[in-house]
Amino acid sequence: MMERFDYQSAGLISGLEVHQQLLTGHKLFCRCPAGLYTITHDGEMLRHMRPTLSELGVYDGTALMEFKTKKEIIYLLNHKNVCTYEMDDTPPFPVNQEAIDIAMELCLTMNMDIIDEVHIARKQYLDGSIPTGFQRTAIVGVNGWLPFGDRKISITHVSVEEDSCREVSDKGHTIVWRTDRLGMPLTETVTGPDLRTPVEVRDAIMLCGLVARNTGRVRTGIGASRQDINVSVQGGSRVEIKGVPRAGYAVKLVHNEAIRQSNLLKLRNELRARGFREPREIRIHAQDVSDIFGQVDLGSLRRALAAGGRVFAVKTEGLAGLANWPTQPDTRFLDELSGRIRVIACLDDPPIVLSSDAMPEFPYRHKVVDRVRKRIRQGENDDFFIIFGPEADCRTAAEEIRNRFGDAVEGVPRETRQALFGGYTTFERILPGPDRMYPDTDSPPTRITKERVASVRARLRPAPWERISRYLSWRVPEETAHYLLRRSGAEIVDTVVERTGVDGLVAAIEIGQRAKAMSRKGIPVNKLDTEAWVGIFDLLTGGFIGRESVGKVATEKAKHPGLTAEEAAIAAGVAVMPKGEWMAQLSNLSMDDYWGTAGDGEDKRLRFLAGKAMARLGGQAPAKEVINYLRERFGREVKQ
Template identity: 30%
Template structure:
């Protein structure tokens, strides 16, 4: 089915979260550097929800608490301290970070508050040791200019702490690294907009370019995250968190629009069948005994633990609706399976897909008989640890009831393939309360006047400046600036005399992108590695064609360092003395060719030289040296 964003009246609102390029964290002096898995200490916490200043619990916090596990935090000296461990009050705010966000507010024509108050935003998923995230509203209103004339409204601009980094965790603990916790982050929320996907993506691209043009933000995967609020006509707003790339954003918009439209179509079926809440889960039966001797591999795996059970849930009037696909791959059954997996269960079985998975017709009939099902009824089976099953039971039934009304207002997480999965209910107003350890911050007009002189250049002027400074064409200037490699590009070309900026920019954009499309991991190429590769090229230790080969070796995980990659490719560093010796030997072995062809022997000698030196020395350098040696040989022959 082809979708038209205009017909569905799709509305999209952006919240951009961008790490600032700060020397220290927001409320302490620890460095803003990744630990890369190297930690010194760890400690354990259990987080619980607390009431807001009005005495209410936030529904998102309550939901997180129902599935909460013990949390283990890892820290590294210099990258986190007692502030991140919530064992010490926050220090004074990082003034540079505050000034950066004020600068963005001015650039977006936003109304800056006279006094900024730090707030606590409840977060008990484990990503904050304190159970809250410190955030402050800096400005409201304003607009972003897109394509030089279109104005997109700004809702708010905030300065806040980044969350701790989720690590691979065990069954016992949910694990986080504290190196990222507390890094300054700007949050910019835009007004909802309508338009085609490419128009919506262009808005995100324009805002990202504005932030990067300040040269005050971090670059690279994970340093910018976009939360996208999406709604279709007749539906509720769904927040999708964690979109990191523009290519991923296009897929998320497409998938989430289809999903929401599909949920509306499913709700229409509920209405046609006159289903009400009393029909959902009116009978629940423990059916563990029915499957004790089942030959189903999946059920055997579930029931191998003595504490595991199987429960069946009656769904009156829902026969055929759980597996119904109004749109390809959009099903109520899929939604419910994702929901229970979030609680640590493997998924669900439902009557629309059975018999299957080793569950026989006889098994299905037995469940139907126990539940007293009519031909119009359906059932679900959930299985796993008894405690987890009992925890998920009530929320699962409530969720099915909510789907009667169409799209559920909730928070979902973006996956790398562009789909979305349930994360938690939308937070309410009870999520926020004042930070009592930090005084309000007054914003002086003198400071704002000084910052007005530092507002970033408009996009077109910035690209023109890059073209003039480095001699790049317009397309390459845009590509290198939009990439995560612009800062390292500037470092490389500032020390290069023999390697052109055009060559460096093309390798950092076109070649790395091309390798990435073959499922190679560009995150393995660190800035230091890139600088080292181009330094080798600058000094003549490798040839131009070797640059991409070295990138490929590292991105394939075949080499961990530049040195290893060079060794694997047999790219032994050759200095000028060694190069002259090799070329002299080639000349001595081919004197007859030189005598016969004279200066025209350069082609044959280049071919023989490249057999030995390909990738180790730049071809232009070999050509230059050979020409001089041939000329000297010919002159010497004539003089004799």
């Protein structure tokens, strides 16, 4: 359960960066197949990353942070889906023009201005997720908007870019990546900071997803769409929550981040009340206390010492008690320190860091703590932390404790945080700045002509909000309307209605609700394409099957794709009988076994009779005609 929080008073604002994989045959800058995932590899490649200067001669802060981790980066390669381009041994091929066209479709749907000339840029990533150390990216459209309730949300720009590797493992100074996803085309849709509550963030993610799926040219499934959520409160800083896989997760993540930032601002005020005004005023002293902990029965410390590591006590002057300062719900500032140390110092054996106020129980605990306090000469207002591992990493960790408290003096640090289960986040890296961007001199620009824009505009599908409005006017349940858009059923429904003349509500219910239920029963209804559904509804509107038989015909056709709709109807035994034949079968119906009450109305009695009739006919007669026949044939009996 989420604790109460006043988002308006806190000044919460949020925006999105929605990443969507595109449904293209090959990757963005080479001709390797896109979407071919593998779990095996033919070879491995080892790399180390180092930062480069931007065009203005400045190092990006995130790149410097990643360099401090001293990671060994291993790539798992499969010849079926990677080539020398991904490994940075070959210049890029010309950019995939199909990907640019799909990005233009998104831009035009979102009322954006298309860039006259698409220029490729490089965006530094030294976390190892891209072997080149940078991602190739290009802005395609700017200055758009989407309808959002009774207002609009702004879309600042849409970019087309290449996807990164999939992480296999990250332990200590070694990280392993699988390269099958690397280089696949995706779009990044960036909204303005227009969202004011966690629920609005969730709804905006779903809206952006509908726009993408409405094109019919994007990938679906786990990992095909990922959201980064930017969050800040008044007085705080922009924090990016990275890689949110589902819209529903956004509510708790944004809620908890708003609480975290509010608590960090209170911590800033507490530090200022203690006399800290600038980060440089934070003072620490790290001392080796391995001899004190040599016989302590704590598994993580014993493993570190057995591996040749050390145990250090880090004294923080004037910071007593702040390790327990609340941040996210049920977390504290000690978790902030732990996240930094895990990522930057590569110390990842839990609990990573111990505080004097939260030392676990072990024999002679009080004596050990007293010895540490005397060794580091702890003052009344001081605190200390215990870190353990290789000596060089421990010294890096001690410096990160100082840096994180220094950030706390200023309030909320600008950082990227990893989304965790339960709505919590942990530190991933310092938030990148503009210094990581520079032009890609290997890729020529792509000129976008007015004729090309007009061609893309001509094949645009109706916008998702237009479709939803139309479906609601057909009395289609809103949930079903959204389901059809998410599952690419809207295009099928529209085509079926246009080409067969079937009632829109009937088509939406059968293709949406009933097909969904069939799928849950294991019927491969997803194999039915637009032409298959058109054939089935042609039978319905032509009077060859009743509406009750649509699902049966669809089931036969899904199980036996080679059948025509007519053959599927025959196989299902639901072809409509001649009128005289089905009337003859109903001539001896009666109300004899009706167990109603004297007050039952005519409609209830008629429904009972209709149920018996349709069960007898097995859907081989039009339901509306059957009911009219029953009303005329058995009218007096029904009324009685």
